[in-house]
Amino acid sequence: MDAIFALPIGALLIFCLRVIDVSMATFRTILAVRGERGLAAAIGFVEVLIWITAVGQALQHVDSPLHLLGYAGGFATGNYVGVWLEERLALGLSVLHAVTRLESQEVNDTTSMLLADRLRDAGYAVTQIEGRGRDGNVGLLKIVVPRRRVHAVHELLRDYDP
Known part of the structure; x- marks a missing residue:
């Protein structure tokens, strides 16, 4: 050798x-x-x-x-x-944060709620939080995603709430 x-x-x-x-x-x-x-x-x-x-x-x-x-x-x-x-x-998980505008004071009547439901239906773990930004009320979604699916979730978020 x-x-x-x-x-x-x-x-x-x-x-x-x-x-x-x-x-x-x-x-x-x-x-x-x-x-x-x-x-x-x-x-x-x-x-x-x-x-x-x-x-x-x-x-x-x-x-x-x-x-x-x-x-x-x-x-x-x-x-x-x-x-x-x-x-x-792409082993492991990522936590993504998405911010949506709230159309009213009720979290349940918002784009945030509809988007969270859509993500849950797709099999992702989602936590919803109501908050206040500079321009008014916002919904914050924390989404737990396998790293190899991050791009797909970004696309879903952009399609739903650009």
Whole structure:
């Protein structure tokens, strides 16, 4: 295996290993923050095995600028890929806030109430609060949304109450 890493393609292999291990580190960190300790530990185990291979080969070929560029470039690209993957997976929940004008003093007779009902019918958790803004009474909706559905809820809100 050392013979393969000694070739110029070895720099590309080191690059790929770093992309993988840094991406895994990003994902592992997110899982750990969310309390997924077991899965985070398993990913960390594999991540470190990959990292040891990459750093070991980079150090064996420390006199090769190409190998060092592969190591550093893989780290930078791995950060980018890790963040990109996290955005695509969109794990977890978001809380959105929507403000609507109240047409009367009664919260039940407002756009806020109708919009809240529509969101609830779509399966979202909604809390309604009556408030007062600079220009009069407003309805505030707090909506709990899976992160991957935030865009769809924004569209629904704009369609209903631009």
